[in-house]
Amino acid sequence: MNIAILSVSKKGYDLSFKLKELLDNDSTIIKCDIYHKDVKNTFNLLFYEYDAIIAIMASGILIRSITHLLESKTTDPAILNIDDNGNFVISMLSGHLGGANKLTIKVADLLGATPVITTSTDVNKKLGIDVLAKDLYLSIDNTKEILHFNKSILEGKEVSFTVNSNGNYNYLFEYLNKNTLEMDVSIYFSSRINDGEIEAECDNHTIILRPRNIVFGIGCRRGKSCEKINEAIDVVLNDLKVHKSRINMLSSAEIKKDEQGILDLAEKLDIPVNFVELDKLSLFESKYIQKSDFVMSKFGIPGVCEPSALITAGFDSKLIYKKTAFDGVTVSVAISK
Incomplete structure (x- = not known):
């Protein structure tokens, strides 16, 4: 993940360097850069260049600075908000596909702060279909179906996964076994499914999941x-x-x-x-x-x-x-x- 840290105050700037030093030691963080002040113009430059942006500032400044840049949950970067004292780390945008929720927990742990996550599936301890795709590095063919899937999962409806019996899906089976209490699932095998692909069906809606190499x-x-x-x-x-x-x-x-x-x-x-x-x-x-x-x-x-x-x-x-x-x-x- 490529991360930009943007701050406004002197305390926020100092916190940026502390956080960068901690993140640089993480092999899953490929690059971490620090920016300071000129918030609106800087966001315009950073928004499409980084996987995640950590904003150390008041939430009002952050919201007013990015509203004109928002496009889609599939393309918007993860946005985190941290107060100047590093007490709270808030997942603000792209919690699932963008990875903001997991980054929030990581950053909060590094800073000894309180993570704040508000997405419905997470607070209700349910596994969203987009979280599954993100965790297993799968692409989703129809992202418009994510909302319906996750709403149905929250209502306790079953998700069925159909795979080709010739494929190696050990990663999927192991993952689902670890999350059986969060999603009601069944697994089927069919030759009509392309080898490697996964067909997910819930409440008469279908999503095809494809492994990224x-x-x-x-x-x-x-x-x-x-x-x-x-x-x-x-x-x-x-x-x-x-x-x-x-x-x-x-x-x-x-x-x-x-x-x-x-x-x-x-x-x-x-x-x-x-x-x-x-x-x-x-x-x-x-x-x-x-x-x-x-x-x-x-x-x-x-x-x-x-x-x-x-x-x-x-x-x-x-x-x-x-x-x-x-x-x-x-x-x-x-x-x-």
Whole structure:
């Protein structure tokens, strides 16, 4: 997640730096920038550039500054509101698909503040269909149906999921098992469903959920074993709360194409691995990747795990886990649009 922190007062500005320092230590936070004053003009510049904006200011200033920018729950960034003293963190906009509710809890925990969340499904301890999609990195084909689904879920109506029996849906089954008290569900199997897709039906309304491609970029020192690389991946999966069956592909640079540990891991997980050509990596540009001077001087490329993951995930993909080192293994994660 790419985050902007915008403040108005001196106390808010000081709190911005404290929060940025804490967020920078989180591998799921790709970038965190600080802005101060000139609120309305700054919001105009930031609104479409960041996944989330944390506004340290009075709620009235925030609301009046963003009303003209609002478009849709599927495109608006997550907006959080924090008071100058850091006592309360409020999820103001895009609580589910934008991730504001979960970011609110994260930030409140970091600051020792009280999180404030007002979305109906959350306060009634129900699982919204958009929360399920966000948690499992699924796209929703008809977002206009979200309101009806969540209203029906609040009323206790059953949601049925239909999948293809040939697909690997372990991630879905595990997730639903952990949330059985929050959503009344049933699962069916049918060959009419495309492999990988999930058909959700509730109260005669239907939504198709499609997995977005998740690519794990891997870099490592020469000779790292399959077990050591796998251990690093397990840590990342735990941080992201992602099931192993959701990994679509591994990736690395072509200089690692004979790295036995990576090849063995791909075989063990039964996941393809893509070794990206050096020419593609050398031409790759992104303001979100961490460039390595050593790798650039030795191989002429900005890095291994982050750019290879982004290239493999495809055009307009984004990082959801920045390059993080684990005893000679670096891992990053990119997701397709």
